Amino acid sequence: GQQLNQSPQSMFIQEGEDVSMNCTSSSIFNTWLWYKQDPGEGPVLLIALYKAGELTSNGRLTAQFGITRKDSFLNISASIPSDVGIYFCAGDQTSNSGYALNFGKGTSLLVTP
Amino acid sequence: DTGVSQDPRHKITKRGQNVTFRCDPISEHNRLYWYRQTLGQGPEFLTYFQNEAQLEKSRLLSDRFSAERPKGSFSTLEIQRTEQGDSAMYLCASSSDRQETQYFGPGTRLLVL
Numbered sequence: 028g029q030q031l032n033q034s035p036q037s038m039f040i041q042e043g044e045d046v047s048m049n050c051t052s053s054s055i056f057n058t059w060l061w062y063k064q065d066p067g068e069g070p071v072l073l074i075a076l077y078k079a080g081e082l083t084s085n086g087r088l089t090a091q092f093g094i095t096r097k098d099s100f101l102n103i104s105a106s107i108p109s110d111v112g113i114y115f116c117a118g119d120q121t122s123n124s125g126y127a128l129n130f131g132k133g134t135s136l137l138v139t140p
Numbered sequence: 141d142t143g144v145s146q147d148p149r150h151k152i153t154k155r156g157q158n159v160t161f162r163c164d165p166i167s168e169h170n171r172l173y174w175y176r177q178t179l180g181q182g183p184e185f186l187t188y189f190q191n192e193a194q195l196e197k198s199r200l201l202s203d204r205f206s207a208e209r210p211k212g213s214f215s216t217l218e219i220q221r222t223e224q225g226d227s228a229m230y231l232c233a234s235s236s237d238r239q240e241t242q243y244f245g246p247g248t249r250l251l252v253l
Binding site: 031058060062067068069070071072075115117119126127128129130131132133 | 196244
């Protein structure tokens with residue numbers, strides 16, 4: 028699959044700060060998804076984006092599907108300690124034979140009280 | 141419905157043994173996926189089922205790996221003659237025809253000694 032480049036690799040912030048992370052690819056994707064994963068657990072879906080230019084919010088989270096369809100960002104406002112975890116972006120190229128997701132390597136977020 | 145479930149959650153085995161994992165998707169989802177995740181990486185696609193038909197396999201799925209979904213509901217992933225390099229988290233996800241968004245289970249963590 029196509030490699031997604033996620034940045035930053037890790038972030039260490041104080042509670043209450045805003046966070047921004049992004050994901051880029053050399054290929055076009057039809058869908059962008061953002062997941063959060065806690066240690067020893069499966070990824071949990073945060074936001075799904077289906078159209079280029081789409082801006083979607085889920086509580087304190089906001090994500091956008093880049094207009095070129097090759098990038099996406101995720102913002103977290105007013106971070107809290109339970110935001111700690113690894114955030115993954117995933118893209119879906121929706122080939123004729125399947126719908127395999129391509130994942131980035133994740134952004135590790137640490138929030139101090 | 142509480143989401144995708146996987147069993148067991150953890151498995152420790154000796155090199156050369158066979159292991160089998162089970163995934164129960166969200167009940168109305170006809171699409172089922174298997175991914176593998178190693179430390180510090182995002183999930184990597186292994187295989188995809190639409191109902192009982194296995195429609196896509198990754199090159200990561202060596203001939204020691206086999207997956208089935210005999211009745212189009214639960215799926216099993218078997219690894220024969222396990223190797224230490226098979227140690228990873230094995231994730232299952234499901235989605236419906238109407239929405240491509242994939243929902244993940246909690247994973248099965250495999251350790252091959």
